[in-house]
Every structure is written in structure tokens, then in C-alpha cells.
Amino acid sequence: MADFLEFQGVTKRFGKTIAVNHASFGVKKGEFFSLLGPSGCGKTTLLRMLAGFERPDEGRICLDGKDITDLPPNKRSVNTVFQNYALFPHLSVFDNIAFGLKVAGRPKDEIESEVEKMLRLVQMEDRADHFPNQISGGQKQRVAIARALVNRPRVLLLDEPLAALDLKLRQRMLLELDLIHDEVGITFLYVTHDQGEAMSLSDRIAVMHAGVCEQIARPAEVYEAPKTSFVASFIGDTNFFDGVVSACPEPNYCRLSIGGFAEVLCYNDKQKAVGDRVNLSVRPEKFRISVDPPAGAAPRLNVLRAKVEDIIYSGNHTNYWVSVGERRVAIYQQHLAYLLDEKPIRWGDEVWLSWHADNGYMLDDSAPVDESLLPPKIPQNAAAAGEAK
Numbered sequence: 001m002a003d004f005l006e007f008q009g010v011t012k013r014f015g016k017t018i019a020v021n022h023a024s025f026g027v028k029k030g031e032f033f034s035l036l037g038p039s040g041c042g043k044t045t046l047l048r049m050l051a052g053f054e055r056p057d058e059g060r061i062c063l064d065g066k067d068i069t070d071l072p073p074n075k076r077s078v079n080t081v082f083q084n085y086a087l088f089p090h091l092s093v094f095d096n097i098a099f100g101l102k103v104a105g106r107p108k109d110e111i112e113s114e115v116e117k118m119l120r121l122v123q124m125e126d127r128a129d130h131f132p133n134q135i136s137g138g139q140k141q142r143v144a145i146a147r148a149l150v151n152r153p154r155v156l157l158l159d160e161p162l163a164a165l166d167l168k169l170r171q172r173m174l175l176e177l178d179l180i181h182d183e184v185g186i187t188f189l190y191v192t193h194d195q196g197e198a199m200s201l202s203d204r205i206a207v208m209h210a211g212v213c214e215q216i217a218r219p220a221e222v223y224e225a226p227k228t229s230f231v232a233s234f235i236g237d238t239n240f241f242d243g244v245v246s247a248c249p250e251p252n253y254c255r256l257s258i259g260g261f262a263e264v265l266c267y268n269d270k271q272k273a274v275g276d277r278v279n280l281s282v283r284p285e286k287f288r289i290s291v292d293p294p295a296g297a298a299p300r301l302n303v304l305r306a307k308v309e310d311i312i313y314s315g316n317h318t319n320y321w322v323s324v325g326e327r328r329v330a331i332y333q334q335h336l337a338y339l340l341d342e343k344p345i346r347w348g349d350e351v352w353l354s355w356h357a358d359n360g361y362m363l364d365d366s367a368p369v370d371e372s373l374l375p376p377k378i379p380q381n382a383a384a385a386g387e388a389k
């Protein structure tokens with residue numbers, strides 16, 4: 001069955017730039033769906049095509065079974081909340097929210113009751129007669145959301161709506177947005193470059209990179225089972241191990257020979273064969289690091305020797321940088337119990353590094369990733385700095 005909202009092979013070019021490249025995906029009715037990606041990856045362009053402010057060069061956009069690609073913005077039943085609120089400065093909070101209903105020529109008492117409902121929803125009842133310059137950024141954003149929702153759009157588009165707010169307010173607004181979404185049950189299409197926002201709010205996320213939707217999945221799936229090296233490095237931190245399959249000792253598992261460093265076992269959901277190249281992503285928190293060898297003989301546990309290059313204590317966890325052969329590996333280890341933790345790990349220690357084969361994830365591509373998206377490298381002079389301590 002077709003989805004409530006569908007992008008079918010939607011492409012948009014600006015001169016030589018392909019802002020959106022064959023976007024094809026569906027959004028379900030009532031879903032909180034996010035477009036997540038770095039600046040310039042095409043998020044706003046995709047949203048503007050849905051709103052009707054931009055025309056696709058190729059492809060179609062359908063809403064509730066109807067092709068809306070050629071409809072003007074006001075005939076689409078979608079409303080947008082922008083980053084900069086765009087409230088009318090000369091109108092009160094009440095009149096800002098009432099604006100759409102007045103333009104539509106609704107009766108006065110209906111306008112009043114609808115606006116009051118919205119004021120309650122966004123908790124601005126006591127500010128109805130204030131003007132935009134008399135309320136805070138977070139309050140302006142709530143008015144902007146109320147103004148869009150009062151028209152009862154079938155899809156609410158939100159383009160980085162929290163970007164102008166400070167961190168604390170953003171966190172509070174995230175919770176409020178979530179509540180508003182639950183309450184109104186409208187389909188939300190949310191644009192952000194902030195992975196935390198996308199992860200905490202969304203039913204599903206489309207991760208965009210250079211105009212392409214590289215993965216569309218639930219937040220946990222995007223994090224735990226990234227499809228591409230871009231997704232693995234943009235969302236959270238990761239370690240890449242590229243190698244060649246040297247053996248397939250059991251169904252669904254293969255051994256990777258990783259240049260100059262080791263043989264490791266990994267889950268082979270892609271059915272790779274001996275000789276195939278593989279790019280593996282292992283998240284830093286999936287490793288265990290210990291002075292003593294890991295106890296017991298857990299099946300499919302990879303165990304390697306490593307040398308500690310750098311340690312950064314962060315309260316609830318510690319970041320370790322270790323070298324294994326020529327590779328550097330980032331590890332996050334939580335402190336489960338103060339003073340009861342295992343033997344302390346110090347800079348320069350030879351340690352044991354272990355992780356379960358199921359915790360490494362094979363990627364679709366082996367393309368080099370943008371270095372700026374990876375965790376920071378160990379400083380070249382770490383050894384010297386460590387000695388000086």
C-alpha cells in the first residue's frame with residue numbers, strides 16, 4: 001500500500017549542484033519523520049519541494065494518494081515552521097495564530113475557539129495579547145508552531161525550528177514538540193543537522209549526504225546498523241576496519257584479515273566470500289578494555305593486544321585511544337562502580353581489547369570518509385606529553 005506521503009525519484013538541480021538526487025521514500029500517516037544531514041546536503045530543498053516553493057526537475061510527490069507535484073503551496077495542506085519563526089511583528093500572539101483562519105474567512109467565534117485551543121496546546125494562554133518583541137525565543141517558536149497547526153495541515157514541516165535557541169531551551173522544546181506531536185497526531189517532517197534531536201524525536205530518520213538519502217530507518221537501526229561509512233561516521237563515533245575476507249568458518253560469520261594488524265571475526269550478513277573487501281564499523285562503546293585478559297571463553301569474542309595512547313576521563317565514562325599494530329582505535333568505557341572497577345588502566349599500558357563479532361557492522365561501501373567527521377586522532381606528540389606528566 002502506498003504511504004501517506006511519497007517522494008518518487010525526486011531530483012532538484014541548481015546549475016551544476018544536484019541539491020537532491022533521486023529521493024524515493026514514503027512517510028506514514030502520523031509519523032515523526034526527520035531529515036538529518038550536514039549543512040548543504042539538500043534537507044531544506046527537499047522540504048521546499050514538498051511545500052511547493054520549489055519545483056522538482058524530476059520525480060513526483062504524492063500526498064494521501066494524490067499527486068501534488070504541480071499544486072501551488074496554498075493548495076497542498078502542508079505548513080512550514082522555519083528556523084527564524086517569521087512571526088508578524090505588528091500582530092499580537094493571538095492575531096499571529098489567527099492569521100491563517102482569518103485569511104480563510106472563518107467565522108469569528110470559530111477563530112476564537114481554535115486559537116484558544118492552540119494557545120493551550122503550546123502553553124501560551126497568558127501571553128495572547130503580547131507582541132513578538134515582548135516574548136522569548138522559545139515562546140516565539142511555540143507561537144510559530146501554533147500558527148502552523150491551527151490551519152490543520154496534513155503535514156507539518158519543521159525546518160531546524162530550534163536552531164536559534166540556546167541548549168537548555170532546545171532540550172525543553174524537544175520535549176514539548178514530542179508532546180505536541182502526540183497530542184495532534186499530525187505527520188511531522190522535521191529537518192535538522194543535529195543527530196541528538198533527530199534520534200530523540202523521530203519514529204524514522206532519513207540520513208542525507210550530498211543530496212542522497214543514504215539510509216532510512218528507525219533511530220536505533222541507523223545507529224546500530226549503519227548502511228554506509230557516511231552514516232556510521234555522521235551519527236555517533238565509530239572505528240573503521242577495512243580488510244579482506246580470509247575465511248568463512250561458519251554460516252553468517254567470516255574472518256577478516258586487517259592489513260598489518262590482525263584477524264577478526266565479524267557477522268557476515270552481506271554474505272561476503274573469501275577474497276572480498278569489507279569495511280567494518282565498530283562503535284567505541286562496543287569494546288571492552290582490560291589489564292587482564294577477558295575472563296571466560298565467550299564464543300565469537302575478538303581479543304587483541306593493544307597499547308594505551310591516550311586517556312580522557314569524562315565523569316561517567318573514559319575515552320581511551322589505543323594502538324593495535326598501526327591502527328588507532330577509540331574506546332568508550334563506562335564506569336560501573338567507583339573503586340570496584342577492574343585494575344586501573346594507565347597511559348602506555350599493554351592492554352586487552354575485546355569485542356563480540358556481532359558488534360561489528362559491515363558497511364555497503366568502502367569509500368574514504370570525511371576525516372572531519374571521525375573522532376579526533378591521537379595527538380602526534382601524545383607519547384612525549386605522556387612522559388612529561
Ligand SMILES: Nc1ncnc2c1ncn2[C@@H]1O[C@H](COP(=O)(O)OP(=O)(O)OP(=O)(O)O)[C@@H](O)[C@H]1O
Nearest residue numbers: 014017018019038039040041042043044045046193
Ligand atoms: N536557490 C538556490 N540556488 C542555488 N543553489 C541552491 C539554492 N538553494 C539551495 N542551493 C544549493 O543546494 C544545496 C542544498 O541546499 P539546502 O539548502 O537544501 O541544504 P540544507 O541541507 O538545508 O543545508 P543547511 O543545513 O545549511 O540548511 C546546497 O549546495 C545549496 O548551496
Ligand SMILES: [Mg+2]
Nearest residue numbers: 043044045159
Ligand atoms: Mg537548510
